[in-house]
Amino acid sequence: MLYEDNPQLREGLTMLIDGSDGxxxxxxxxxxxxxxxxxxxxxxxxxxxDIDMPGVxxxxxxxxxxxxxxxxxxxxxxxxxxxKNVFEALKNGANGYVLKKTPPAKLLEYINxxxxxxxPMTSSIATQVLKMxxxxxxxxxxxxxxxxxxxxxxQLLVNGYSYKMIASEMFIAIDTVRSHIKKIxxxxxxxxxxxxxxxxxxxxxx
Amino acid sequence: MLYEDNPQLREGLTMLIDGSDGxxxxxxxxxxxxxxxxxxxxxxxxxxxDIDMPGVxxxxxxxxxxxxxxxxxxxxxxxxxxxKNVFEALKNGANGYVLKKTPPAKLLEYINxxxxxxxPMTSSIATQVLKMxxxxxxxxxxxxxxxxxxxxxxQLLVNGYSYKMIASEMFIAIDTVRSHIKKIxxxxxxxxxxxxxxxxxxxxxx
DNA sequence: AATACCGTCACATTAATATGTGATAGGAAT
DNA sequence: ATTCCTATCACATATTAATGTGACGGTATT
Numbered sequence: 001m002l003y004e005d006n007p008q009l010r011e012g013l014t015m016l017i018d019g020s021d022g023x024x025x026x027x028x029x030x031x032x033x034x035x036x037x038x039x040x041x042x043x044x045x046x047x048x049x050d051i052d053m054p055g056v057x058x059x060x061x062x063x064x065x066x067x068x069x070x071x072x073x074x075x076x077x078x079x080x081x082x083x084k085n086v087f088e089a090l091k092n093g094a095n096g097y098v099l100k101k102t103p104p105a106k107l108l109e110y111i112n113x114x115x116x117x118x119x120p121m122t123s124s125i126a127t128q129v130l131k132m133x134x135x136x137x138x139x140x141x142x143x144x145x146x147x148x149x150x151x152x153x154x155q156l157l158v159n160g161y162s163y164k165m166i167a168s169e170m171f172i173a174i175d176t177v178r179s180h181i182k183k184i185x186x187x188x189x190x191x192x193x194x195x196x197x198x199x200x201x202x203x204x205x206x
Numbered sequence: 207m208l209y210e211d212n213p214q215l216r217e218g219l220t221m222l223i224d225g226s227d228g229x230x231x232x233x234x235x236x237x238x239x240x241x242x243x244x245x246x247x248x249x250x251x252x253x254x255x256d257i258d259m260p261g262v263x264x265x266x267x268x269x270x271x272x273x274x275x276x277x278x279x280x281x282x283x284x285x286x287x288x289x290k291n292v293f294e295a296l297k298n299g300a301n302g303y304v305l306k307k308t309p310p311a312k313l314l315e316y317i318n319x320x321x322x323x324x325x326p327m328t329s330s331i332a333t334q335v336l337k338m339x340x341x342x343x344x345x346x347x348x349x350x351x352x353x354x355x356x357x358x359x360x361q362l363l364v365n366g367y368s369y370k371m372i373a374s375e376m377f378i379a380i381d382t383v384r385s386h387i388k389k390i391x392x393x394x395x396x397x398x399x400x401x402x403x404x405x406x407x408x409x410x411x412x
Numbered sequence: 413a414a415t416a417c418c419g420t421c422a423c424a425t426t427a428a429t430a431t432g433t434g435a436t437a438g439g440a441a442t
Numbered sequence: 443a444t445t446c447c448t449a450t451c452a453c454a455t456a457t458t459a460a461t462g463t464g465a466c467g468g469t470a471t472t
Contacts (some may be wrong), residue, residue, distance in 0.1 A: 090336055117329075117333060118329035118333060119327075119333040120332075121325075123319060123323075123324035123325060123326075127323060127325040130296055133293075133296040134297055134298065150448090159404070160400050162427090162428065163428070163429075173452080174451095175453085179451080180448095180450095181429090185430085191366075192458095193400050194366050194399050194403045195365075201407040202407075353419085369459070370458080378420070380421095381420085381422055382419070382421060384421095384460080385421080397460075398459085399458095
């Protein structure tokens, strides 16, 4: 099934696919404004989905399809490999992401791959995807050198414990808790509980 | 360059690669215990890196290579496509991830792809990668129905502002800040600043 | 017109936090 | 042997935060 606003490209793709053994275009549309009904009606194996369409675009269409738990494979098909759309598409459960400049033979291969549970991606996209992964990585930034005891106190702070509760949880005096916390603040360069908690999350200390 | 502990496979790969036009194995090793020196000495374009090796394994080796900013492409080569290793490898900057069962011709193609800046992946791996993306997605959990003003206050709390500071930042009385915060606590089902801050992070409200 | 929020402010009280200044003891490193 | 760090505890004080109760005007919905 095809979603593509450009009539020429839509026809071109239809001819390519219909003209190939084992492939058939069930239907094609110029945007996703009725995507749910259409997919339910035609039950395609694979949907070629353009992103940039007037009206309801490809990303929105993809979301709708996934929200309704329709089990078609969705292969995003677009001119640009801009970071934002790639990420949006992938995190919303696209099954692949290929550029329109893909040669026809390769495109058919990709459709097959998507149909059989693969994840076809143009290599420039795959590279981007990998880059996103390595960027997700912990910034390996400052370690802050929190001692074990300090980490433990911070953990309890994050969990919303008061000083008193921390003291009884750790079997130490409340004043000891205080001094740990003071040390933590120094090490994290903050001066309030909320900042410490926020930093603990941001820097993945906890 | 090859890192592979199994001598048979090491030789087999060497023969395959050396026997192919345009390919050459510079060196091969049975683990990564001296990976940094070796990579610096041979300056390979692409490294085929087994993961499961005694001593310093492939993931560790990859980390070492990236820590030292050596610019070789690293293509992970492994028997299993287990989730944990895939994720570890990718987030540490692997350039590709292929299974050992890949047919020889395809493997050479993958090496080429890696060398030219691509991101070759066995399709089962690519599928996993996509799955990880969609899992990263916000759980679209509870909305908590915070009003605009409440969100703003929460944001400032997260940034470590005191009530007084929030009041002056928002040009409202400190008592108004108090009442906003009380409302926030009710909506988030918490009863302290740190819990609210923690929840704000966990549920990506901010 | 009644209801339900939102956003604003006030007063009062108790609990918790932040900060300063020490002190003691044990372990690790030089 | 000395220094440095961790972990523990104490006392004191000022600031903040949490909670309760109540009020007023505005907007949106029904």
